[in-house]
Amino acid sequence: MNTLQAVRGMHDILPADIAGWQWLEARLADRLNAYGYTEIRIPLVEKTELFTRAIGQGTDVVEKEMYAFDDRNGESLCLRPEGTAGVVRAALQHGLLNPPGLKVWYTGPMFRHERPQKGRQRQFHQTGVEVFGVATPEVDAELIAMATRLWTDLGVDDQLTLEINSLGDRDDRQRYRNALVDFLRPLADRLDPDSQRRLESNPLRILDSKNPDTQALLADAPRLHDHLGDEAAAHFEAVTGMLGALGIAWTHNPGLVRGLDYYGRTVFEWTTDALGAQGTVCAGGRYDDLIEIQGGRPTPGIGFALGMERLLALVEASGRRFGRAPHAYLVSSEAAEHRLGLAESLRDAWPDIRLLTDLQGGSFKAQFKRADRSGAAVALVLGEGELAAGEVTVKDLRGDAPQQSVPRDRLAAALRERFEAA
Structure with a gap:
């Protein structure tokens, strides 16, 4: 099918x-x-x-x-x-x-x-x-x-x-309509088909014709402005x-x-x-x-x-390009409640953050591939070590800045400072 x-x-x-x-x-x-x-x-x-x-x-x-x-x-x-x-x-x-x-x-x-x-x-x-x-x-x-x-x-x-x-x-247009029809009727067989049809039903539209031959005929037509x-x-x-x-x-x-x-x-x-x-x-x-x-x-x-x-x-x-890539992509090996909890706490602290959370799981390698395809500027890494230390690793995906370990309670402020200064 x-x-x-x-x-x-x-x-x-x-x-x-x-x-x-x-x-x-x-x-x-x-x-x-x-x-x-x-x-x-x-x-x-x-x-x-x-x-x-x-x-x-x-x-x-x-x-x-x-x-x-x-x-x-x-x-x-x-x-x-x-x-x-x-x-x-x-x-x-x-x-x-x-x-x-x-x-x-x-x-x-x-x-x-x-x-x-x-x-x-x-x-x-x-x-x-x-x-x-x-x-x-x-x-x-x-x-x-x-x-x-x-x-x-x-x-x-x-x-x-x-x-x-x-x-x-209204009266001006009627006077002009009569004058235009009187001018065009002897030329009707030289008008394009659309203009021929409009001659009786809507002659003013002939003025807007895109046909060059019709426009040439209109060069000597009466002007509406002269009938105001x-x-x-x-x-x-x-x-x-x-x-x-x-x-x-x-x-x-x-x-x-x-x-x-x-x-x-x-x-x-x-x-x-x-x-x-x-x-x-x-x-x-x-x-x-x-x-x-x-x-x-x-x-x-x-x-x-x-x-x-x-x-x-x-x-x-004019050259303008659109698209608002995510600020960050969260990858994690930890249970869903930890990764979702971190993501929602970041949104609480910075409501305008554009954050994607990896919901498919799998290896860090697979998650980082998805993070790179997302266009996000940084990856936020929450692994077993980070969870135990109360930190999150911030890894630059678009440049060569060294990765950082940031305390969770400082993460939202650090991200906001980074992106709002850019």
Whole structure:
């Protein structure tokens, strides 16, 4: 019988890789909490209507990518393809939008049925932030400033470029949509197949086409920025003005759009050329219509989501290495109660010690082989002589320091002094 394999495009995160994930998650949580965001945890499975209503029937996510299914009661459910709609549902369901100013963050897996490739999987992980109830451009600027500080925290700020655009208000987009369709319809037979399909259902997405021939056709297309109303234009100028005052570099990308229908006004993303074709690491924007679409009162909102796999790959490409090897590995020829007793007493005295205790037994030679493979810096030896003398032998596994005999009541302090001074 063949062994079972993971579903295509859904990957295990193995013990050898987990240190990087934990490092990244901890730093993201620290920075988001420091800006006053509170974590929210939403279900992996939601009603399909939540996403068809919010994301839009004409989007790739709904048309081709959602994992939707009928449960035993005949209700259509799906694995969440993104986090914002679920956060909005939770905020409405639990009455979190009054008073305004709710700031939350989330993290976890999302699911989209698309062709797996490097940097794009069917199960992928995102961390996202959302702000509700505040329409001022200051919110947009602070959100972008927070993300910029995140890149500095992670040591990748020199690898990312901020692109920003405005999608205007609903009426602005409708005017622009009409102008764009009028321009492209005579050229329809020269568009790539995806863009031909989007021409009637979601023409703004054509601006984001990766097809070079389509992009060449768009060179003379009308620009959304030229169709902004006075309020949306003033909002964009205020946001970019504040970014300039904060010293945050940005590039205006008039072709930047979002793949989801609920975005308007400010949209932005950070891209890199260090990860090949999948260059977008973080993207977001303002979604002032979404809460009303989901059945709530008109309420402004803004947020972003970053791809954890891509961000971690960027951190690793910058040269950072992860992994926290054990401080010590305890080998012993004595009864289990002696070795376990020593190990627990060390943890009592120094709670942060990374200590492995050999639980397989056997000869000292076999135990030392396991100690060396563990990556531990030192071996702690508890043999018959050490037990009788009330001592433990400390043997260096990574250098040539002479071994020492340390009284048991001094061992924790000696180890702590050694490793915390390193």
